[in-house]
Amino acid sequence: MIFKQKIGCDKLSKRKIERNINGGCNVLVLDKIDSTNTEMKRRALDPNKPDVIVANTQTSGRGRLGRSFFSPSNTGIYMSMLAVPKSDENILLYTTATAVAVCLAIEKLTDKNPLIKWVNDIYIDGKKVCGILAEAVTDEFNKSVRYIIIGIGINWGDAKFPDEICEVAGSVCKENERILRNAVIAEIINEFRKIEETIFDKMFIEEYRKRSMVLGKKIVVLNTNEVGVAEDIDENGALVITLESGESKTLSTGEISIRIFGNTDFKNNI
Ligand code: BTN
Numbered sequence: 001m002i003f004k005q006k007i008g009c010d011k012l013s014k015r016k017i018e019r020n021i022n023g024g025c026n027v028l029v030l031d032k033i034d035s036t037n038t039e040m041k042r043r044a045l046d047p048n049k050p051d052v053i054v055a056n057t058q059t060s061g062r063g064r065l066g067r068s069f070f071s072p073s074n075t076g077i078y079m080s081m082l083a084v085p086k087s088d089e090n091i092l093l094y095t096t097a098t099a100v101a102v103c104l105a106i107e108k109l110t111d112k113n114p115l116i117k118w119v120n121d122i123y124i125d126g127k128k129v130c131g132i133l134a135e136a137v138t139d140e141f142n143k144s145v146r147y148i149i150i151g152i153g154i155n156w157g158d159a160k161f162p163d164e165i166c167e168v169a170g171s172v173c174k175e176n177e178r179i180l181r182n183a184v185i186a187e188i189i190n191e192f193r194k195i196e197e198t199i200f201d202k203m204f205i206e207e208y209r210k211r212s213m214v215l216g217k218k219i220v221v222l223n224t225n226e227v228g229v230a231e232d233i234d235e236n237g238a239l240v241i242t243l244e245s246g247e248s249k250t251l252s253t254g255e256i257s258i259r260i261f262g263n264t265d266f267k268n269n270i
Contacts, residue, residue, distance in 0.1 A: 009075055009157040010180045012056055020186035023193070027052045027185075032073070034060040036080040037135055037151040044082065044137050044147050054079045054185055061153060063131050064120060065257060070165060075157035077181055081189065083148045083196060092252060094148050095120050095134045096237035097199055100207045101191035102130055102152060105184055108191075112172060115213035118230070118239045118251075118258060122154075123213060127170025130154040152188065156181055202235045209233050218261040221251065230258075 010016075014029045021027075028050035033039050036053045038060070043049040055078045061069035071078050083094060102122055103114045114122045114129070122130035133151040138144065155161075155171040156179070173179050195204045209215065214230040219241065221228070228241035228249065238252035251258070 009178075010182055012054055012185075013182055016180075016182035017054065017185050017189075020183060021189050025052060025189060026050045027054060030055045032057050032059065034058065035062050035151075036078050037062060037133060037149050040080040040082055040149045040151075041135070041137060044149070049082065052079060052081050052185075052189060062133060062151070063153070064133055069131060069133075069153045070155075070159075070162060070169070071153065072159050075155070075159040075171070077152065077154040077156050077185060079185055079188070080149050080151045081192060083150060085145050085148055086200070090236050090252075091134050091136055091145070091148055092119065092237040093199055093202070094150055095132050096208050096233075097195045097204055098132050098134065098150050098152060098192060100204045100211070101188055101195055102132070102154070103211050104191040104207070105187035106172060108187055109184055110172065110179055114211065116208060116211045117260070118212065118214050118233065119237065119256075124170060124172060128168050129170050129172045150192075154184075156184065205233060205235055205237065208237070214239070214258065214260055219258045220261065222257045222259060 012029050014027050017027050018025060033055045035058050036055050040053050057073035058071035058078050061071035061078060063069040099116045099120060099122060106112055106114045112124050114124050117123055120132040121128050131153050135149045136145045137147040137149060139146045155169060157173050158171050158175045161169045212233060217230055219228060219230050226243055228243040230239055230241050232240040234240055236252065238250045240248065240250050242248055
């Protein structure tokens, strides 16, 4: 008997995700939610909170800089992981660590070559396929960071993007490919956990640099319009640039976005 290979994304399944995660993990799978990051924030102080929330669609998916994140059903991966920082470390480290984890998972399960656009975007073949939004939950008394919620949005299966983003956004898989979302989610969690164990050694930054699509390129800093060349990613995940004036500058806040000269993502505001 010949089994026809089903095309498209698989149905999300708690069991199928959890069975592939090393060391146990409580994954909450939802069909629809406003935003997995918002839901994780609502549950963060609950003693029975999940470690990871995954949704099939989001009605108010959020991106950086107050942007929305297009989250259609059945084709994307929308997930939020809860991390407990061991010290009041730079949230940027978690964003960069997650970008590396997502790249490693994609490389392991597909033949694609993902690249990272500082700080939180992953591109394949010139199109943005993934964005990361890390948010801190602070202790209301001493203001220390209690949790970091790391949201990952991936255009996994082939999707029809709205006009405003269709020039920039792409999907990891093409129409006729079938790579299983449950397996990818588990692999991202496994890779992230491996990096997280030694996050403060900052060893993973080298993996981040290797996949950087900005190093050596002429860039513009969007909120200041400064133009320079991206020289390095420092050990904290910050971008070191040399401005046209020759001055060196380190960009480390999550509120900064850059555009690579010649790319179209600036005008599309994605
Ligand atoms: C960006 O591109 O600026 C970041 C996008 C992050 C989207 C993910 S989807 C899962 C999680 N929930 C959200 O509302 N946002 C993040």
